[in-house]
Amino acid sequence: xxxxxxxxxxxxxxxxxxxxxxxxxxxxxxxxxxxxxxxxxxxxxxxxxxxxxxxxxxxxxxxxxxxxxxxxxxxxxxxxxxxxxxxxxxxxxxxxxxxxxxxxxxxxxxxxxxxxxxxxxxxxxxxxxxxxxxxxxxxxxxxx
Numbered sequence: 001x002x003x004x005x006x007x008x009x010x011x012x013x014x015x016x017x018x019x020x021x022x023x024x025x026x027x028x029x030x031x032x033x034x035x036x037x038x039x040x041x042x043x044x045x046x047x048x049x050x051x052x053x054x055x056x057x058x059x060x061x062x063x064x065x066x067x068x069x070x071x072x073x074x075x076x077x078x079x080x081x082x083x084x085x086x087x088x089x090x091x092x093x094x095x096x097x098x099x100x101x102x103x104x105x106x107x108x109x110x111x112x113x114x115x116x117x118x119x120x121x122x123x124x125x126x127x128x129x130x131x132x133x134x135x136x137x138x139x140x141x142x143x144x
Contacts, residue, residue: 040103042078042127053113053131057105060125061098067127071115078127079104112136 047054057078059067067080081102109115114132121128 040082040099040101042103042105044105044107046107050133052133053110055107055127055129055131057127057129058125059122059127062125064122067122069118069120069127069129071109071118074109074111075106076109076118076129076131077104077106 042057042059044058045054045056047056055076059080061082062080066082067078070077070079079102082098082100084100109131112133114134117132119130
């Protein structure tokens, strides 16, 4: 007979480790320009305190109307589109280092995030998200 030992702290740590791995997968092979495999990838920092997570994403050249932030299937999804300025449609472009097109960045959320209380602020090309944590839950089992 197999017994399953449930440890809340261990499970939350495992899920958070998966959360961090998701962040690193998008970075592999990437450059500072924010492109991986010719796809635009917003660069991110994630910081954790006792009460919340902070996610900061670089989105230079955008305004807040061009950015979508959603929680779907227990993941935080940041998406949008950068468009080339129409005033440059005529003539020739000699150097184009900026990236244009749709982008999506998705990271798994640990189960202790209060998704209904996530807040977002966008200023000077930096999207700042606050993800409050729920109180740890669990149940003590009395042995008879």
